[in-house]
Amino acid sequence: MSTSDDEAVLASNKAFYTAFEALDAAAMDAVWSSSAPVTCIHPGWAPVTGRDRVLDSWSGIFRGTDRIRFELNDIRTFISGDHAWVILMEEIEAHQAGQLVRAYAITTNIFVREEAGWKMVHHHAGPTPPPSKQPKASVLH
């Protein structure tokens, strides 16, 4: 692992959230791998698998969203050969159907190194309590 790998993975991770905030389906398409399997777990959804279905799911979310902003915290990058994963906390403020929605998610983003850079192969965002309300440890695993 090198610092430049870390920076390149973080740049791809940032491109994902930039595409999401811009509600830009073409930019989101460019974030995802075209050669490896592609899967996505949106908060509260069943998993979405396959590139076309994953990108369709983003287009649907973009159509239903007027505005969305992310504050990303505790971003950490882990590199293993030609694959990497980023774990982070999302603080989300969204305007959807005229309503303001605030939510928190804990997220794993997986990337693969391709000629064109690090491309996303999996996004798993799960709902989580606000940081102040998170227990130090859960009784359940």
Add this chain to the structure above:
Amino acid sequence: MSTSDDEAVLASNKAFYTAFEALDAAAMDAVWSSSAPVTCIHPGWAPVTGRDRVLDSWSGIFRGTDRIRFELNDIRTFISGDHAWVILMEEIEAHQAGQLVRAYAITTNIFVREEAGWKMVHHHAGPTPPPSKQPKASVLH
């Protein structure tokens, strides 16, 4: 991707849940990579990073658990070079401090191919509603 790779990844995924049900810290240790970064997101916890801290977290969970059983559903395996991820639904029945706890989680498990087989590098389990109560789509991503 070959069928035998799929089967080998599924065997490593199964070994993880077998170690968990057995509350066996040595078996859990053997599931995880010794060469790649190791990280874990337990439901409701902040992320745990580093092999020693991850294995300590499992030992703590095992000490606090009398008995735990998993029903795993919708298990799907995705292979990209020497890395793989499994996504699945966990239905959990646990006895902790004399109480029966039922819970559901949606999970991503990441593995790396090593000489000794596919080893876990990341486990992300997030709480999720029972399958019958999951919405078809969420307003939020």
